């Protein structure tokens with residue numbers, strides 16, 4: 001991807017030479033919401049409007065919660081690769097926002113890899129990344145095939161499905177329930193807890209989901225303290241970093257939460273683009289482009305995490321044309337930064353995007369970049385391959401433009417993805433969970 005010169009580049013360089021540049025002339029600050037129906041319907045139009053501010057723009061991520069949003073690619077890289085200037089620790093900032101704000105669960109300080117800096121961060125992160133490195137790709141693939149088949153068998157006879165609610169949002173939970181070491185019959189509690197926390201509409205629902213999630217994590221860690229297995233929980237526990245039980249619980253909670261929404265959205269966004277793009281099929285299994293191409297297209301043009309990487313300047317800083325106060329919230333828009341030089345709508349992705357080329361920031365960058373990129377891609381690819389192998393004539397039931405997107409500043413994911421296909425016979429469907437395991 002060619003990266004246009006950043007408006008604030010000269011100014012940012014001047015900071016390091018000790019000369020103080022004047023702030024760039026820019027429009028008086030209006031605050032643009034990154035929540036609500038308008039943003040959910042077309043966030044890319046909002047990012048384009050924000051470009052008049054330069055490399056960073058003032059936004060509101062929830063009522064009363066302001067942030068500066070980095071929308072320029074080079075500025076995003078400069079921030080993500082500079083842990084000397086920037087901290088990930090929200091401790092001071094979180095006291096300054098409404099305490100009932102809906103963004104607090106995603107932003108509040110916790111002793112885990114995401115919200116810590118330096119050596120503490122490195123220690124937590126190593127436990128997670130070393131453990132993920134121990135996952136055997138063929139085991140990952142086998143487990144994804146099996147949980148995919150279980151899910152597909154549930155709706156295969158119906159001829160129609162919501163690929164978000166009945167597939168993309170359940171599959172990561174079924175997979176990670178196994179990968180963390182519990183039997184399939186415990187996955188309901190995880191679904192109740194984690195899916196419930198993200199999807200709850202009332203404080204009561206949120207509290208019930210929170211209680212289920214706590215119970216799940218407690219059961220999981222107690223079971224593995226009694227008996228280790230070949231699973232992520234056991235590897236977290238036995239890692240040479242020697243985390244305490246509390247620290248292990250925190251890293252499990254983070255890893256499950258960090259995998260759930262983005263992985264669901266990666267699968268859902270890729271399927272939505274495949275189902276409206278003839279290059280993937282006349283017949284999905286016989287098309288010219290593959291699920292890997294669809295995933296590359298999504299990472300480049302519809303990143304599942306749109307805006308995150310909350311950072312706080314450790315001191316007042318002049319950054320790409322903007323003065324920022326120590327401790328103020330700065331977020332990175334992976335979506336805006338990556339699409340700065342252009343964006344392909346579904347069905348019109350470029351050769352570079354289709355073949356996986358084209359720089360993007362969908363996994364962030366720097367010390368906090370996603371440590372699970374390879375397993376995430378393997379899980380998503382296998383899940384999509386499995387679905388399209390079973391339901392080879394699957395089609396979207398509504399026009400792409402009619403699809404609704406989940407509101408909120410951080411994620412880019414669909415509310416539902418209605419599709420139809422030729423029903424699979426009851427006999428075939430019964431066989432799904434065992435017959436084709438090794439296909």
Ligand code: HEM
Pocket residue numbers: 113114115125128254255256258259260262263266299303304305308309310334362363364367368369370371372373375376379
């Ligand atoms: C197997 C599934 C996944 C797991 C287990 C996982 C796990 C994690 C963890 C533990 C972190 C924190 C790393 C740190 O702070 O050092 C992280 C960060 C991140 N992940 Fe993933 N992730 C998964 C899938 C995804 C997907 C599908 C995406 C989007 C394409 C994604 C995007 C990100 C981004 C943007 C960050 C940086 C967040 C920030 O610094 O605020 N992840 N992930």
